[in-house]
Amino acid sequence: MGEVKVIxxxxxxxxxxxxxxxxxxxxxxxxxxxDLANKSPLLLQSNPAHKKVPVLLHHDNPIAESLVILxxxxxxxxxxxxxxxDPYERAQARFWAKFIDDKCVFGVWGATxxxxxxxxxxxxxxxxxxxFIEKEIEGKKYFGGEKIGYLDIVVGWMSHWLxxxxxxxxxxxxxxxxxxxxxxxxxxxxxxxxxxxxxxxRETVVEYFSFGINYVRSLEASTKS
Amino acid sequence: MASEHGEExxxxxxxxxxxxxxxxxxxxxxxxxxxxxEEDFANKSDDLLKYNPIHKKVPVLIHKGNPLPESLVIVxxxxxxxxxxxxxxxDPYERALARFWSKTLxxxxxxxxxxxxxxxxxxxDKAVEEALEALKILQEALKxxxxxxxxxxxxxxxxxxxxxxxxxxxxxxxxxxxxxxxKFPKLYKWSQEFVNHPVIKESLPPRDKLFAxxxxxxxx
Numbered sequence: 112m113g114e115v116k117v118i119x120x121x122x123x124x125x126x127x128x129x130x131x132x133x134x135x136x137x138x139x140x141x142x143x144x145x146d147l148a149n150k151s152p153l154l155l156q157s158n159p160a161h162k163k164v165p166v167l168l169h170h171d172n173p174i175a176e177s178l179v180i181l182x183x184x185x186x187x188x189x190x191x192x193x194x195x196x197d198p199y200e201r202a203q204a205r206f207w208a209k210f211i212d213d214k215c216v217f218g219v220w221g222a223t224x225x226x227x228x229x230x231x232x233x234x235x236x237x238x239x240x241x242x243f244i245e246k247e248i249e250g251k252k253y254f255g256g257e258k259i260g261y262l263d264i265v266v267g268w269m270s271h272w273l274x275x276x277x278x279x280x281x282x283x284x285x286x287x288x289x290x291x292x293x294x295x296x297x298x299x300x301x302x303x304x305x306x307x308x309x310x311x312x313r314e315t316v317v318e319y320f321s322f323g324i325n326y327v328r329s330l331e332a333s334t335k336s
Numbered sequence: 337m338a339s340e341h342g343e344e345x346x347x348x349x350x351x352x353x354x355x356x357x358x359x360x361x362x363x364x365x366x367x368x369x370x371x372x373x374e375e376d377f378a379n380k381s382d383d384l385l386k387y388n389p390i391h392k393k394v395p396v397l398i399h400k401g402n403p404l405p406e407s408l409v410i411v412x413x414x415x416x417x418x419x420x421x422x423x424x425x426x427d428p429y430e431r432a433l434a435r436f437w438s439k440t441l442x443x444x445x446x447x448x449x450x451x452x453x454x455x456x457x458x459x460x461d462k463a464v465e466e467a468l469e470a471l472k473i474l475q476e477a478l479k480x481x482x483x484x485x486x487x488x489x490x491x492x493x494x495x496x497x498x499x500x501x502x503x504x505x506x507x508x509x510x511x512x513x514x515x516x517x518x519k520f521p522k523l524y525k526w527s528q529e530f531v532n533h534p535v536i537k538e539s540l541p542p543r544d545k546l547f548a549x550x551x552x553x554x555x556x
Contacts, residue, residue: 154422160440160473174432176439198416199402205409210390245388 115140122319124268125177134305216331223280345370354498355407453506500530507547
């Protein structure tokens with residue numbers, strides 16, 4: 112189907128989503144590693160609205176936003192479908208993807224960076240969002256059923272990045288006691304090929320998030336003083 | 337074309353909400369019959385709490401008893417289910433662009449415009465600057481097309497309903513000049529095409545009523 116390139120950084124989980132999807136479909140791609148401190152002209156041209164990774168380039172046509180890219184990949188390469196065929200099930204998958212990015216990601220990040228009095232409230236909000244996802248995976252091997260699907264890819268950050276945030280934020284969110292199905296899913300997901308071949312080393316994620324956490328905390332401290 | 341096999345289509349919405357309006361526009365463009373139920377936010381109906389327990393917000397579409405919240409998710413579902421007058425293009429790349437711009441409208445452009453219109457004096461300059469920047473990138477996406485969807489209304493036009501109709505009202509109340517013919521001639525022209533489209537025209541909330549509603553909120 113022609114030339115595929117991905118502008119990405121290894122520590123970013125939205126970028127990992129794209130690689131997982133392409134590998135599940137057996138699509139070959141060229142990885143263009145981006146230095147976010149020094150953004151390339153190609154990135155700025157390809158995603159002028161947001162200037163963010165990931166960007167997929169197919170025949171040099173750029174697409175940005177990981178969820179949008181996932182749907183494009185699914186529509187362009189038909190093997191191993193990621194989204195359900197039924198319109199209602201497809202709509203539900205899209206609903207959950209938005210929920211995960213809007214509530215779970217921000218909820219967990221919020222709980223990680225919060226300090227002092229606000230921390231407990233932030234943790235409760237994160238736990239509440241995860242409880243919804245636990246219900247969705249109950250009784251299933253993958254969100255996609257018997258095989259990895261679109262939602263597994265979207266939730267995938269919980270199998271590796273979440274644990275780093277928990278450590279850095281000194282919090283405990285995804286435990287086997289609290290969320291047995293989601294916990295089991297996360298262990299299973301990260302062991303499944305091709306996912307397991309495409310996970311960044313933990314230290315790089317620690318470094319990446321540490322920088323972000325310190326930045327946010329120092330920003331908050333300076334606005335309060 | 338009525339709903340298939342007489343299955344009921346119901347919409348829980350709010351007349352003043354652009355998000356509810358997106359669902360109404362989509363159903364009307366496809367000629368799908370539906371029942372509409374107006375929600376009072378101060379007094380949420382049992383239906384709303386039952387069908388959208390997670391967010392408790394409108395709009396919610398209920399089709400064959402199956403509920404679906406989130407306006408853009410609903411619009412894509414409507415497009416998948418009733419295939420006449422398609423809202424999304426056929427080509428995967430064009431579809432990706434439509435989805436990208438709809439998402440960018442919700443994540444970045446609408447909030448920037450909303451914030452500018454409700455900003456207090458302290459944050460105003462920065463909020464206005466961001467709003468103008470957001471309108472600029474939206475205009476660049478339009479290029480020289482009549483609608484974002486080309487010759488016909490598409491997903492992005494529907495997603496941009498707030499820009500096409502609500503912004504004119506809110507900027508007047510706030511005493512700001514954001515979307516004007518001088519600043520954004522192509523986008524302004526699009527907004528006129530949008531509000532004058534025969535189906536859209538009949539499906540937007542009345543201007544006077546909307547103006548009064550937001551003006552009342554502004555003075556609180």
